[in-house]
Amino acid sequence: MQLPALHKFEQTIERQLRLLELKKTVIERNIGRQFRLLEQKRDDFGKKIEEQIRQFEQKRGIRLDDEVRFLRSWIERPLSIGAVTPSSKVLARTMARYVDPDSDGPVVELGPGTGPVTEALVKAGVAPSRLVLVEFNPAFCRILRARYPDATLVQGDAYSLRRLLETLLLQPAAAVVSGLPLVTKPIKMRLRLLRDAFDLMLPGAPFVQFTYSVASPLPRRLAGFSVEASERIWLNLPPARVWVYRKA
Numbered sequence: 001m002q003l004p005a006l007h008k009f010e011q012t013i014e015r016q017l018r019l020l021e022l023k024k025t026v027i028e029r030n031i032g033r034q035f036r037l038l039e040q041k042r043d044d045f046g047k048k049i050e051e052q053i054r055q056f057e058q059k060r061g062i063r064l065d066d067e068v069r070f071l072r073s074w075i076e077r078p079l080s081i082g083a084v085t086p087s088s089k090v091l092a093r094t095m096a097r098y099v100d101p102d103s104d105g106p107v108v109e110l111g112p113g114t115g116p117v118t119e120a121l122v123k124a125g126v127a128p129s130r131l132v133l134v135e136f137n138p139a140f141c142r143i144l145r146a147r148y149p150d151a152t153l154v155q156g157d158a159y160s161l162r163r164l165l166e167t168l169l170l171q172p173a174a175a176v177v178s179g180l181p182l183v184t185k186p187i188k189m190r191l192r193l194l195r196d197a198f199d200l201m202l203p204g205a206p207f208v209q210f211t212y213s214v215a216s217p218l219p220r221r222l223a224g225f226s227v228e229a230s231e232r233i234w235l236n237l238p239p240a241r242v243w244v245y246r247k248a
């Protein structure tokens with residue numbers, strides 16, 4: 001290529017690059033605007049639902065405190081909360097049924113939320129002082145602290161179970177009961193949580209987990225583990241099933 005032709009070619013390339021840069025900025029700005037719109041819509045949707053709930057409460061003369069708090073948290077962080085409402089009494093009772101109240105040692109609950117399963121455990125005979133509640137939502141922690149002052153509350157990430165509980169538990173746990181939305185996490189993370197939980201538990205102690213999904217949230221054929229499941233619990237929104245894993 002002759003020199004003037006090369007120069008022209010470079011100028012064309014530079015012009016194309018500037019155009020590309022411009023287009024990129026416009027696209028980035030558009031994406032930013034769409035995100036802000038989405039956030040705004042989500043906030044409006046949240047406010048609308050809360051208003052409808054308030055009206056419903058006024059009309060019926062009732063208070064849906066826990067449900068409203070839950071819904072608000074779900075609107076803020078849908079994937080971490082994993083449910084729109086707290087578990088029903090039937091689901092909570094089914095979870096609690098797998099824990100032997102006469103066993104020795106602490107009972108660890110992961111993701112207790114506003115505490116429906118905690119309540120079922122206490123009603124089933126587990127002393128509140130045996131409960132170790134691991135919850136990362138500060139609003140839920142405030143509720144739990146007020147309702148279960150004798151329980152040990154750990155505000156933190158349940159997926160760091162080993163670090164959180166290793167020095168806190170004075171004896172092996174009699175059970176781990178989990179309301180965590182496990183299926184939103186990669187399988188590697190779920191298996192690590194299970195392994196850490198079993199390292200903190202008595203031999204044969206149950207890891208009790210509920211899920212809305214059809215399949216077991218952990219592989220059904222886990223070497224060295226036994227797995228059992230409850231009937232599907234239709235009286236819950238959405239219907240759920242309880243899975244219990246034990247180290248053979």
Ligand SMILES: C[S@@+](CC[C@H](N)C(=O)[O-])C[C@H]1O[C@@H](n2cnc3c(N)ncnc32)[C@H](O)[C@@H]1O
Binds near residue numbers: 111135180
């Ligand atoms: C599906 S809700 C279940 C709440 C309650 N157990 C029930 O049955 O209504 C999941 C709960 O797990 C909590 N959670 C989710 N991820 C967590 C994590 N990594 N560490 C601690 N808590 C977590 C959420 O804040 C929420 O309270």
